Each structure stands twice: as structure tokens, then as C-alpha cells.
Amino acid sequence: MDNLESYYQSRFAARTQRIQASTIREILKLTTQPGFISFAGGLPAADLFPIERIAEATQRILQAHGAQALQYSTTEGYLPLREWVAGRMPGATPEHVQIVSGSQQGLDLIGKVFIDPGSKVLVEAPTYLGALSAFNPYEPEYISVGMDEEGLQLDELEAALKAHHFKFMYVLPTFQNPSGRLMGLERRKAIVELARKYQTPILEDDAYAELYFSGKPLPTLYALDQELGGGNVVYLSTSSKTLAPGLRVAWVVGPKPVIQKIVYAKQGADLHTPTLNQMLVYELVRDGEWFQAQIGKIRHTYQTRRTWMLEALQKYMPEDIGWIVPEGGMFFWLTAPAQLDSLELLKQAVEEKMAFVPGQPFYADGSGKNTLRLSYSSASHEQIAEGIKRLGRAVHKMLGREPVV
Ligand SMILES: Cc1ncc(COP(=O)(O)O)c(C=O)c1O
Structure with a gap:
């Protein structure tokens, strides 16, 4: 075994060509240096994890369920949890609910059961990078649809739905990762209607559903579709953003034929989500x-x-940098003048000891070079003030201007 690289290279599946190291992970490696301020990783705030409550609940569960909490269990998931999820979704029963090991696994399983090489999948531009990583090994062809302040542009969406046969459209209506956008009620209704008109299932990723700062939550696409008869939305949500992401407990809610396929796919993937964590x-x-x-x-x-x-x-950004003010969720999304490449900006920012995620990897069509994502969920006041000041310096340098401070 002289050259392990070439020994394995000839054996890896062709699909591994489409699995690449994520930009986010590469950047996170840099940010462990002392004094570094990173808004790159989308980490939920660790200071809010309910550690004591989890310790107490674990004791209670082990006393009440004993070995059953540590035994293999059904692939579909822990029934009381499935009942709780179903109770929150109009028209759903536990048979419509599959517990998954993180919504990331839900995305992978959905990719596995829907996507053949060359299958068309409609995505928002930008979209959640982790979904692209989950779908990529199944070799889809993405069609990206542009967004305005409210989400997917309807005329562009309808043109795409008319022109292509999609396996599904992947939509993040609530505080989208990465852009923080919240899709309004009228837009939601229009999208659900268009999807039904063109017989295209919607995959709704609702990881940030609970994280609104004010007002009342808007109905999910799943709920709106239900009002029209149901059956056209597969819904994904998670406990990662409200309890703790390390528990890896999330759920898919969908029509029975879809859930049935996902059950079989999950059996092959990990048998079931950890019993103790579900309990x-x-x-x-x-x-x-x-x-x-x-x-x-x-x-x-x-x-x-x-x-x-x-x-x-x-305070620190020049006027020609724009952003969406998020009304919930964890992210700011910035748009710079077209000539500013955010990957180049990142190199400059790293010299200033701060990091963010460049926007381009969130675009399936490779656009969005002048965009970037900042996460505020885990940062202190001091880190935010200092980190954005450093970013401001890097931006001014890149644009050839004098910084504000
Ligand atoms: C939109 C979206 N979907 C899915 C996930 C994956 O979440 P988990 O696997 O922890 O449920 C994330 C995580 O950041 C996300 O932002």
C-alpha cells in the first residue's frame, strides 16, 4: 500500500466527486486562534442549553423506562413524541410523522428516496447549503429561482414550474438560512397554490419556526396546503434550535406514501434515532x-x-452594503456592490481576525459572489461590536476607501 491516495481513488464511487469539504467547516478551523471573532458557524447559543433540566429528565426517564430507554426501538420513532409532533400539525396523525436524527438526516433521506441522477430539484437562490450537501450525492440538477424581500419571486417560480418537471421544490419560508427572510402570508398562499397547480411537491424546511422576535407566527406551507386538501407538502423541523442540536432529534411530517419510503431508507441508514434522546x-x-x-x-x-x-x-458599514433586518432566526445577510467578492473579503477579514461565511456556496447556480452571512446567535455584545468593526475595516479596504474608525 505505497500510495493510499491512488489506491482508494480508483475505488471511490463517482458520486464522491460531488461531495466536497464545506466552506463553513474549512473556515471554522481557522477561528480557533486566540482573539478570533467568528460569526461563521450557525451555532445555537450554548449558554441557553437547558443542562440541568436535561440532567433531571434523564434521571426520570431511566427510572421510569429502565433498559427500554437504552434498547433498540422502532424506526418510525418514539410514539409519544410522534403524537406530540402530529398534534402541532393540522390533519396529521402519528402515521404521518417520522423521527429523524437531525433534520439534516431528513434532507439526506428525502434526497435518497426522491432524487435520481439528473432529477430536477427547484431551490431558492440562495438556499440552505447543508441541503445542497445532502442532495448532491444523489446527483440532481438544480433550478434556482430568485428571491425578493418576501421570498421566492412568483413570476420566476411559475415560469420554472411550467418549464420543468421537478421531483420537489425546497423552500425555507421562515427566517431562511442563510438570508433570514420571512415569507409573508400572501406569498405563502400563492406558492402553495402554484405548487398544487403544477403538481410539484414542496419540501418545507422549518428549522427556525419558533424563533420569531415579535408578532404571531405565520401558518406553515404544510398548514396552508392542508386547507386546500393536503398531500403536497413534506415538512421538516427540529429540536436543535429550541433545546440542543447535539441531541439530534428532528421530524419529517408528510403524506403516508412518502413517510413509508423514508422509514425504509432510515432502516438502512441508522435503524432509528437514539431512543434515550427521543424520550x-x-x-x-x-x-x-x-x-x-x-x-x-x-x-x-x-x-x-x-x-x-x-x-x-x-455604525461600521459603508452605505452601499445592504442587509435584511431579520425578525427572527440567527442570521444577517449582507449584499455588497457587485465588484466585491466575499471570498476575497473573507481573506482580508481573517487577517483582521474575524470570520463570516461567503454567500456563494448558498447558491446552487454559483451566483451570489457579493453576498455573505453573519450569525449573531452565539456572540456577546463586545464580540459583535468588535467583530463588525473589523469587518468594516476589511470592507473599506477591499473597496479602496478610508474606514469609519
Ligand atoms: C435550514 C436548516 N435546515 C436543517 C438544519 C439541520 O438541523 P438539524 O440537523 O440540527 O436538525 C439546519 C441547521 O443549521 C438549518 O439551518
Whole structure:
């Protein structure tokens, strides 16, 4: 075995050519240096993880369920948890619910059961990078549809739906990762209607559903589709943003034939999501009062951090850098003048000891070079003020201008 590289190269599946190291992970490696400020990783705030509550609940579960909590269990998932999820989704019963090991696994399994090489998948531009990584090994052809302030542009969407046969369209209507956009009610209704008109299933990724800062939550695409008869939306959500991402407990809710296929795919992937973790999530969410208070803390903390970041951006960014002010979720999305390449900007920012995620990897069509994502969820006031100041310096340098400070 002299040259392991070539020994294995001739054996790897062709699809591995489409699996590449993610830009996010490469950047995260740099940010461990002392004094570095990173807004790159989309990490939920660790200071809000309910550690004591989890410790107590684990004790209670082990006392009540004993070895059953540590035994193999059904692929579909822990029934009380599936019942709880179904109770939140109009028209759903536990048979419509599959528990998955993170919504990331949900994306992979959906890719596995829907996508053949060359299958067309409609995506937003930009879209969640992790979904592209999950779908890529199944070799889809992406058709990207542009967005305005409210989300997918309807005329462009309709033209795409008319022109192609899609396996599904992947949509993130609520505080989209990466752009933070919230799709309004009228847009939601129009998209659900168009999808039904052109018989294109919607995959709705709702990871940030609970993280709104004010107002009332808007109905999910799943709920709106249900009002029209149902059956055209596969819905994904997770406990990662409200409890703790390390638990890896999430759910897919969808029409029975889709859930059935996902069950078989999951059997081959990991048999089931860890039994103890599913019981734990159920034990935490079933106390509605506590769970609402926990979500309330997260909303308040993220809103405060969002406002700090907004103030810093207003102070340190030149006028021709634009952003969407997020009303929930974890991200600011910045758009720079066309000549500013955010990958080049990142190199400059790293010299200033700060990091963000360049926007281009979030575009399946390779556009978005002048965009970038900043995460505020895990940062302190000091880090935000200093980090955005450093970004401001890098931006001014790249644009050949004098920085504000
Ligand atoms: C839009 C979106 N979907 C899915 C995920 C994956 O979440 P998890 O696998 O932790 O449920 C994330 C994580 O950041 C996300 O932002």
C-alpha cells in the first residue's frame, strides 16, 4: 500500500466527486486562534442549553423506562413524541410523522428516496447549503429561482414550474438560512397554490419556526396546503434550535406514501434515532409551560443580539452594503456592490481576525459572489461590536476607501 491516495481513488464511487469539504467547516478551523471573532458557524447559543433540566429528565426517564430507554426501538420513532409532533400539525396523525436524527438526516433521506441522477430539484437562490450537501450525492440538477424581500419571486417560480418537471421544490419560508427572510402570508398562499397547480411537491424546511422576535407566527406551507386538501407538502423541523442540536432529534411530517419510503431508507441508514434522546425531547416538550419559557428566553436573547449587530452594522458599514433586518432566526445577510467578492473579503477579514461565511456556496447556480452571512446567535455584545468593526475595516479596504474608525 505505497500510495493510499491512488489506491482508494480508483475505488471511490463517482458520486464522491460531488461531495466536497464545506466552506463553513474549512473556515471554522481557522477561528480557533486566540482573539478570533467568528460569526461563521450557525451555532445555537450554548449558554441557553437547558443542562440541568436535561440532567433531571434523564434521571426520570431511566427510572421510569429502565433498559427500554437504552434498547433498540422502532424506526418510525418514539410514539409519544410522534403524537406530540402530529398534534402541532393540522390533519396529521402519528402515521404521518417520522423521527429523524437531525433534520439534516431528513434532507439526506428525502434526497435518497426522491432524487435520481439528473432529477430536477427547484431551490431558492440562495438556499440552505447543508441541503445542497445532502442532495448532491444523489446527483440532481438544480433550478434556482430568485428571491425578493418576501421570498421566492412568483413570476420566476411559475415560469420554472411550467418549464420543468421537478421531483420537489425546497423552500425555507421562515427566517431562511442563510438570508433570514420571512415569507409573508400572501406569498405563502400563492406558492402553495402554484405548487398544487403544477403538481410539484414542496419540501418545507422549518428549522427556525419558533424563533420569531415579535408578532404571531405565520401558518406553515404544510398548514396552508392542508386547507386546500393536503398531500403536497413534506415538512421538516427540529429540536436543535429550541433545546440542543447535539441531541439530534428532528421530524419529517408528510403524506403516508412518502413517510413509508423514508422509514425504509432510515432502516438502512441508522435503524432509528437514539431512543434515550427521543424520550428526552418528549419529556422536555410535554411540559408546555416550561418549553414556552425556554423558547421565550431564546427569542429574547437572539433579538437582543440581532439588535446589537444591527447597531454595529449601521455604525461600521459603508452605505452601499445592504442587509435584511431579520425578525427572527440567527442570521444577517449582507449584499455588497457587485465588484466585491466575499471570498476575497473573507481573506482580508481573517487577517483582521474575524470570520463570516461567503454567500456563494448558498447558491446552487454559483451566483451570489457579493453576498455573505453573519450569525449573531452565539456572540456577546463586545464580540459583535468588535467583530463588525473589523469587518468594516476589511470592507473599506477591499473597496479602496478610508474606514469609519
Ligand atoms: C435550514 C436548516 N435546515 C436543517 C438544519 C439541520 O438541523 P438539524 O440537523 O440540527 O436538525 C439546519 C441547521 O443549521 C438549518 O439551518
